[in-house]
Amino acid sequence: MKNEIGKLYIELNEEFNFYAPIKDQGNLKFRKVLNPDDIVLDYYNTKIPPKEILFPEMEVLFEYKTDGKNVTEIIERKDLEYKNIIFGIRPCDAHSFTLLEYFFSYGDVKDEIFLKKRKNTLIMGIACNSPKSTCFCTSIEGHPFMKSDMDILLVDLGEKYLVEGISDKGKKLMARLKWLTDAKQQDVKIAEALSKKAEESFETKLDLKDIDKILDPNFEHPIWEEISDICIGCGTCSFLCPTCTCFDVLDQNNQYNNKGRRIRIWDTCQFSLYTLHTSGHNPRKSCIERCRNRILHKFCYYPENYDMLGCVGCGRCIQLCPVNNDLRSIIERINKIKSKKEEKVSA
C-alpha cells in the first residue's frame, strides 16, 4: 500500500481536510496536504506538535461588525463542521488529543470550538517502529504501537502497511477503501514482533508511578530553585508541547471596514505576564514559580483532575529546550526527594 498513499489522499481529499506531515521552512509540521508527494512519512516526529490542527496557534473565536462604536452583529464561526483526517500521526501525539479532549470538556462549560472539531476528526496514525532516544512514552503507560487513541493504525512493514481499524469511525472508513487487501497472518506476526522490538528499544525509562504523590506535599521545596536556576524563561517547552493548552484572548479591529474579531493565541505559563494582575501583584513572579507550575500541572494537577498524566512522552521539550533543562533529569531529581525522605524515616 506504500505507494498508494496518493490514492488514499485522492479518495479522501474531497470529503476531508487531509492533514499530514509536510516540510515547511525546514521544519516538519502537520499541514493540509495540497500535493500527496509532499507527505513525509519517514520521520521520527514533527517539531511542531499536531495539536495545532485542532487548536491552532491563532484561532478566531468569533467575528463582529460595528457601526463605528458599538457592535451591531456577532458572526459565529461556520467552518467547524469540516471533517478532518490526521494522517501519519504518532501514537504519543494521538494520545495528546485524548488529553486535550479531557481538558476542553472539563467543567460545566465546555470548549465547543475544540470539541466540535475533534468530533469531526479522524485520526489515522502510524506506529513508531524506532523511537527516538528522548522518547519516553512507555513510562507514561503509553506504547509506540498504542491503538486506543486512534481510529485507524498503520504499521510500517517495510514494503507495505498493515492497516487496522480501531474505532467504529475508522472501521467504517476502511470499509470504503475497497482496494485494501486482507492482511496475512504472517504480516500480523511481523507487526507484533516490530511492536516488541520497539518497546524494548526505549532508552529512557522514568519512574512516574507516584510522581503526583511526591509532588503534592513538596510544593515548597528547595528543589524548585535548583530546577529553575538555569531556565531562561522562554516559552519553547510549552509552545511545542502537544498537551499545553493555555491561551490568551484579544480583540482585533479593522478600522477600515468596521469589522473586528476576537482571537485566541497560544500563551504560556512561562511568561510573567501570564498571571500578572492589573494591580501589579503577580502570584507567579519568578522563574521558580513558573517552572514549578509547568511541572506540577503536567504531573500533579492532571492526575488529580483527570486521573492521567498530562504528558505524552514525546520528548519535544527535552530536545528543544534552549538551555537543555532536561525534563528527564528534573523527574529524576523529584523522585530523589522521595527516596531521601524514606531514608530519613528508616534511619
Place this chain on the structure above:
Amino acid sequence: MVTQTKQNKNLEETWEPKILAFLCNWCSYAGADLAGVSRIQYPPSIRVVRVPCSGRVSPYFIIKGIMDGWDGVIVSGCHPGDCHYLTGNLVARRRFAILKELLEFFGIEPGRVNFMWASAAEGERFANLIKKATRIVKKLGPNTKFSKKW
C-alpha cells in the same frame, strides 16, 4: 481586460496616499502653520500629530503607523542645533538613521518613512518637502506589505 487596466490606471492616478506626520511643536508645527497662513499649496495627504519634540517620536509610533495601514510616515523636527530641548533632535536623528536602514534591510520600501527638518520660518520648505514626500509615497503605491489585513 483593457478596460480593467484602464480602470486600474485611473485608480492609480486618483489614489492619494495617507501620510501620518509627527511634527515637532516648536519648529515644524509652526512651519506648517506658516505654510497655511502664507497660503502655500501642498497636497492634503498628511494628517498631523503634534509632538513636543522629534525626540519624542519612538520607532514604535512609526512602525505602528505603517502596520495600521498608513501609506507613509513623516517625522519633522527642528534643524540640528535649534532644538528647543537642545539635543532632542540629535538623539532622534540617530534613531531614525537606524530605523531607516533597518526598514530597507527588511525589504519595506524605505520611502514610506521620511524624516525632515523644517523650522518655524520655513513655510515654503515645509510645503515643498511634503510635496516631495507625497510624491515618493504615491510612487510606491498603497501600503499593503506590512499593514495588517484579514
Place this chain on the structure above:
Amino acid sequence: MPNPYIPKLTTVKDIISENKVNDIKTLELEFMKEEDYNRFEYIPGQFAEISLIGKGECPIGIASSPTEEGTVKFTIKKMGTVTSGFHNCEIGDTVGIRGPFGNGWPIEDMKGKNILVIGGGFAFSTLRSLVVYLLNEKHRRNYKKITVIYGNRDSGEVLYEDVLEEWKKRNDIDVVLTIDREEKGWKEKVGFVAPVVKEIGPSPGNTVAVVCGPPIMIKTTIAVLEELNFKDEQILNSLEMRMKCGIGKCGRCNIGNKYVCIDGPVFSLAELKKLPSEY
C-alpha cells in the same frame, strides 16, 4: 452546545459614579434579548466576563442581586485598557456579557445561620449582591442575624451610599461603617476593619463570616476572627486572579489543581489552607 466564547449583547442603561475620585463606576446593563436575560441565572458572589467588544474582556463580580430584576449591575474600577473603556461608556452603548461564572456565595449552606459580612473598599460589590439578596423579603426569614462591617480609606470611597442608607433604616440588619482616618462630619466608626471587628466581637456560634477586601485587610481580619474562635470552615473568602476565558480553559487562574474561575472564586479558609499559597 453553543460557542461559549460568544457574549450576549446588553445595553448600558445607567452609569453611576460611585466615589469622589470618580474612578469607580457602576454600570447597569439591560439584556437586548429577553431570553438571554432569562438564561442568565446567577447567585450572589458569581462573576461574569463583560466585554467592550473591540477593546477586550474582563471578569467582574456581579454587584446586583438576582432579586433586583430587569438589569445586572457591575461596579468597575478604572485600571487597565478595558476598564478605562468601560469608564468612557455612555448610556445606550453596547456591552457584551458572558456568564455567570464561578461558584458564588454558598447561600444554601448559609441558611439558618448568622451572617457576618466584612468588606473593605471596592471589593464590596459582590457583598452588596449578597446582602441585598439576604434582605429580600422572600429570603430574609431563612437567615438569622445579619451584620455588615464595611471599611474604607475615606468617606469619599464609600460605595452604594443609597443602599447603605436603606439598610441603616431597617431593624433586621446591623450596618457598621468605618474609615481609616478621622474626617470632619463622619459620624460612624474610625479605624481599620480588623480592630473594628474585634471591638464588635461577633460570636462564632452558628455564624458564617464572609470576608472580601484587599489582601492586607483579609490577612488582619482573618487573624482577628481566629482570635474570636471562628473555625476555618466558617470564614469565606472571594479570590481574585488574572482571567481570560472564565471557563477554566485559558489556564492562568489555577491555584494548585483548582481553577478560580470554575472552582472559585469563593473558597472557605479551610479549603484555602489545603491549596498551595500561590495567589
Place this chain on the structure above:
Amino acid sequence: MSIETENKKIEEEMREVARNLLREKKVNVVIGYTKGTVPLSSTPIIITSENNVDKLIWNNLCYVNLAKYLVPRIPQLIDPEKGDLKVGIVSKGCVGRALVHLSVENQINLKNVKMIGIPCNGIINRKRIEKEIGEKEILELFTSDQDIVVKGKDFEAKYSYDEYINELCKVCKVKSPPKIVDFKDSCLGECQEVKSVDDNFTDVVEFESKATQDKWSYIKEALQSCTRCYACREACPMCYCNLCFVDQNKPIWFEKTTEISDILSFHLIRAMHLAGRCVACGACSSVCPVGIDLNLITRKLEKIVKERFDFISGIDSNKMPPMMDYNMNDREEFMLEE
C-alpha cells in the same frame, strides 16, 4: 592543532582557574557550561563548590551566552548581610563583550565579576546541521581534526568545521574577552587587547544589494515559522528589560499574534533595540526551536553602528554607546531635502 586538543587545553585551563577562584574564595559561584543530555547541546551550570569544577566543560556547542545569568537574576541573589555575590563566569569573547557592555549600561558591577577567559574556537551551527540531517536522529556529534562528525543509528556524516560554525563566529575577531582598562584583574585566563575591529561586511553588503522585493520575501520566509516563544529574547544577554515592548499592554503597541506583520515588527523593533548593543554572540539563532537564522540582522546592526557611529559594542568600557549619546556631526544623508 586539532580542534579536540584545543578544546582539551581550554577545558583544563578553565577548570584550573575556576578551582583556584573557588578555593581562594574569590568568588561565591562559577557559571559555566556542562555536558548536555542531547547530542547537539550543552547546558549552563552554576557551581558553588570546588569539588564540582570537573563538571565544567568546553566544546563547540557552548552556545548560550552566560552573561544572561547575571542580569537580572543574580543581583536578586545578593545576600544583604554577606555583601555582594561574587561571580566567576566562563567567558568566551562574546560573553566578555556582553559583560563589558552590561557594565557600561550600569546593569552589573564588574568589581563583583571575575571572567574566566578562554580563547573560543567557534561554535558549531547546530541549527544548520540539524536542517541538513533532516528527519534522522542525531545520536552523537564530535569534532575530529578539522571535521565535525555526526553519527546516528545508520548514518554518519562529516562536515567541514570551518564551514559549519556559526556565521558570526566565522567573522569573529574577539575570540577571548577584551581587556578592561578599569578592572585589570577582572579577567583571568586568556584575554586579548582589542583596539578596533576591521570588518568589511561582505555578507551584509551582498544581501543589501538585493532588490527590495527580494529582501522582503527572504525576510518574510525566514521569519514566518516564528512561534513567538521569545527564546531569542530570553537568551539574549542584552534583553534584560523588566517588561518587553511586546508585553506592554498600556497601550498595546504590538499584538502577539502569528500574523506576519506582528512577527516582523517584533523582530524589527528588537533589532532596533539592539543597535549598538548586540555583542554578536549568536545565541538568539542557536536557541531558536524552529531554526530561524537571525545572524544576518545582527550583522547588519553591527555594520550600521560601525559605519555611522564608529562603535563596536563591548570592547571599551569608557566609550558611550551610540544610542545613549548624540553628535552634532552625524551623517544625515537620509533626511528629506528639497
